[in-house]
Amino acid sequence: MTKQQFTKIVGIQLLLLCTLLTLSFLGIILFDLFSKGYSALSWDFLSTAPSKGMTQGGILPAVAGTALVTLVATLFALPFGVACAIYLNEYARDHWFTRLLRASIRNLAGVPSIIYGLFGLALFVEALHIGASILASGLTLALLTLPYIITTTEEALHNVPNAYREAALALGATKWESIKTVVLPGAMPGILTGTILALSRAAGETAPILFTGVAFYTRYLPGSLLDEFMALPYHLYILSTQHQSLEQVRPLAYATAVVLLGMVLLLNLSAIMLRIRYRNLWKTSK
Amino acid sequence: MMNRRTFWDRFYHRLFAFAAGLCVLVLLGIFGMLLLNGFRFFESVSLWSFLGSSNWNPSAWGKATYGMGAMLWSTLLVSLGAMVLAVPLGIGTAAYLSEVAPGWVRDWIKPAIELLAAVPSVVVGFIGIVVIAPIISRIFGLSNGLNALNGSILLAVMALPTIISVAEEAIRSVPNTYKEGAYALGANSWTTLMTVTLPACTSGLIAATMLGMGRVIGETMTVLMATGNANAMPHGFFDPVRTITATVAIEMGEVPYGTTHFYGLYALGAVLFLITLIINLLAESIAAKFRKQGR
Amino acid sequence: MENIKIAIRDFNLHFGSKHVLKNINIEFPANKIVALIGPSGCGKSTLLRSLNRMHDLSPDARLEGDILLEDLHLLHPRTDVVAIRRKVGMVFQRPNPFPKSIYENVAYGLRLTGTHNEADIRARVESCLQQSYIWEETKDELQKSALQLSGGQQQRLCIARAIAVEPEVILLDEPCSALDPISTAKIEDLLLELKNRYTIVIVTHNMQQAQRVADFTAFMYLGEVIEYGPTDQIFNHPQQMLTRNYVEGHFG
Structure with missing residues (x-):
């Protein structure tokens, strides 16, 4: 074997090693959490509230809070984001406003999530007097997920072949009718995928809800959108760093982490499957 | 008939443009909010001591x-x-x-x-x-x-x-x-x-x-x-x-x-x-x- | 020429700084088939797409002059483009049925105008599919996705879809270029049948096709109409040197 061949083989193995190392992080996270969190997981854990200073009981209020706040975020972000994306892909021509809009969206996607928290606090909680609540947190998360929804929706719209738009217009459809009846249905799988990913991102975020409505502990399930709420990620943070007997509640923290991660991974897996299923949607007609 | 369809066509066009404009406002809003609240801070603390000092002790009694x-x-x-x-x-x-x-x-x-x-x-x-x-x-x-x-x-x-x-x-x-x-x-x-x-x-x-x-x-x-x-x-x-x-x-x-x-x-x-x-x-x-x- | 359906007067079209169509003056008679022929890039598709204002989609297209559909000024900014497109249907180069069922494809235009009576729609769908010679093949599976049809069937479905809104003119942009000879023959038969009810303008690069179906033929070159007349004259007794060279296959 020549020296060149030797370096090649070593080099390629090195690249493989990098890849395996990267994947091993996912492996470690999954293995550690699921192997240790599994035992504390039970139906009771999911269906009861914490008790005895959070050293016992379950996480029902946190699950409910996370679900609600994610739902509120989606309800606001989805129509708004899809409308923005439709404007960008279907109506906008290349001028200063469009460029400003695209630049805004790109940069919004890069804004740290805690900055959204600060913004939510200043705008929703204080300026609009909504108060620390599910609604304020949901709106904050909506802003956070907005750039994702816009970007993925725009891509989905872009993938709908122009031939369909032309066909609809040539049949006497107005622009809006062509969008409603042909373009949007065609882009739906892509929009759905993006929405699921945005959902999963919103469900796992902590920093934006920190000052806008999440509570250390609530005894009851939230009764209105103006209530404070418990959330899974914040609950995990509390159990793993802020509790007075950290070692005692470690199993609960593990189980909470498993539920949170499981939820997020399920959403992501379903998005990936959706994408694979509809990958060849336009292949035949393009 | 045709008028109604044209009406909705224009309505949605404007609605989408409005949503897009709001989106730009969000970024400007975030930027403005940080700037505004930041400025209030610099009314009482100098930029130099903010950036130049390593001592962050806002709750110090007497002199934060x-x-x-x-x-x-x-x-x-x-x-x-x-x-x-x-x-x-x-x-x-x-x-x-x-x-x-x-x-x-x-x-x-x-x-x-x-x-x-x-x-x-x-x-x-x-x-x-x-x-x-x-x-x-x-x-x-x-x-x-x-x-x-x-x-x-x-x-x-x-x-x-x-x-x-x-x-x-x-x-x-x-x-x-x-x-x-x-x-x-x-x-x-x-x-x-x-x-x-x-x-x-x-x-x-x-x-x-x-x-x-x-x-x-x-x-x-x-x-x-x-x-x-x-x-x-x-x-x-x-x-x-x-x-x-x-x-x-x-x-x-x-x-x-x-x-x-x-x-x-x-x-x-x-x-x-x-x-x-x-x-x-x-x-x-x-x-x-x-x-x-x-x- | 008797009974003019479309008259194009001093028509010029620019894409940005490119002068694509130059001083077009041409008239298309009613219930006849007119073929537009010429080498690629001569502007024949561009001219066709001007007739239903498809260029509205391109921001840098600039149209000047006058196109009349009977007494309707097609290019006038106050003329409702949606109304134009209902009178002037279009079939594209590549079959582009919607990813919906066969039935819904044909019903699409009817639903837009607010026809909600399902029995009316059903009757209309059937008659259009029959007129487009595709009824026999599809009558038992109208709910099947249109994307499962063969290319030739898809194109006939697109014709059915176009005539469902009862246009006066049908524009076809090289409708057979993506099809096999048997499908092509079926579509040509169909066109000869349809001209009894509609005025047809077809862009084709296939000179045999023009001779088989067209009553009149226009030869275009570099954005100009070089020669226009009865198909027989254009192919057998062309007046212009350029036309003769083209139809004899010396270029293009």
Whole structure:
């Protein structure tokens, strides 16, 4: 074997090693959490509230809070984001406003999530007097997920072949009718995928809800959108760093982490499957 | 009949444009909000003492101090540490995916990396506490493994998916003719990668690095949980640190609305926002170049 | 020429700084088939797409002059473009049925105008599919996705879809270029049948096709109409040197 061949083989193995190392992080996270969190997981854990200073009981209020706040975020972000994306892909021509809009969206996607928290606090909680609540947190998360929804929706719209738009217009459809009846249905799988990913991102975020409505502990399930709420990620943070007997509640923290991660991974897996299923949607007609 | 349809057509056109305009307003709103609240802070604290001092002690009795030096340095230390770990690993993985791995392997690995990106930061922070911290304290003989190194390792994991996807795109954008040229001269795949492909997409790799940096510098929960939270100037990776984001997260819950301390946290946010904005803008302009070139 | 359906007067079209169509003056008679022929890039598709204002989609297109559909000024900014497109249907180069069922494809235009009576729609769908010679093949599976049809069937479905809104003119942009000879023959038969009810303008690069179906033929070159007349005259007794060279296959 020549020296060149030797370096090649070593080099390629090195690249493989990098890849395996990267994947091993996912492996470690999954293995550690699921192997240790599994035992504390039970139906009771999911269906009861914490008790005895959070050293016992379950996480029902946190699950409910996370679900609600994610739902509120989606309800606001989805129509708004899809409308923005439709404007960008279907109506906008290349001028200063469009460029400003695209630049805004790109940069919004890069804004740290805690900055959204600060913004939510200043705008929703204080300026609009909504108060620390599910609604304020949901709106904050909506802003956070907005750039994702816009970007993925725009891509989905872009993938709908122009031939369909032309066909609809040539049949006497107005622009809006062509969008409603042909373009949007065609882009739906892509929009759905993006929405699921945005959902999963919103469900796992902590920093934006920190000052806008999440509570250390609530005894009851939230009764209105103006209530404070418990959330899974914040609950995990509390159990793993802020509790007075950290070692005692470690199993609960593990189980909470498993539920949170499981939820997020399920959403992501379903998005990936959706994408694979509809990958060849336009292949035949393009 | 026709009038109604035309009406709705115009209505929706305006509705969509309105939504788009609102979107720009959100960015301007975030920017304006940080600026406004930051300005209020500088009414009572000088910019110089804010940036120049390392003593952050807003609740000191009598004389509160607002110096962000230690936090800024902690943030940079942890983030740069993360880059040192993540960049070689990320580029190596990207090179493997785009140049070595057969298609079916890539089809499995890429979703796995997406899943890695999807792990919530609070879960990553938890892993830092229960997995990484004990390992660090055992290897280096420390009493506590919650320090800058721990944060760097975790942030590296969080930066990897971004770095890999942008770097892979950059490597793919290198025209095949370049590689064929090298092969024709008798170079093997490794030599081609190292001497032709990677140098040809340096700008893309830089963009990948910067976007990864932009991703981790604003990360909150992970560093809040895993870096030990000591509000002091760190002397190395084994010191516990407290980043800008962690400070905001911890203190915002406790300060009364409208105090200097409150506005000080917004000023911290403004600094963070500016740093990430500059990094992202630079990265985007570099990335835009290689994307154009790849077409 | 008797009974003019479309009259194009001093028509010019620019894409940005490119002058694509130059001083077009041409008239298309009712219930006849007119073929537009010429080498690629001569502007024949561009001219066709001007007739239903498809260029509205391109921001840098600039149209000047006058196009009359009977007494309707097609290019006038106050003329409702949606109304134009209902009178002037179009079939595209590549079959582009919607990813909906066969039935819904044909019903699409009817639903837009607010025809909600399902029995009316059903009757109309059936008659259009029959007129387009595709009823026999599809009558038992109208709910099947249109994307599962063959290319030739898809194109006939697109014709059915176009005539369902009862246009006066049908524009066809190289409708057979993506099809096999048997499908092509079916479509040509169909066109000869349809001209009894509609005015047809067809762009084709296939000179045999023009001779088989067209009553009149216009030869275009570099954005100008070089020669226009009865198909027999254009192919057998061309007046212009350029036309002769083209129809004899010397270029293009």
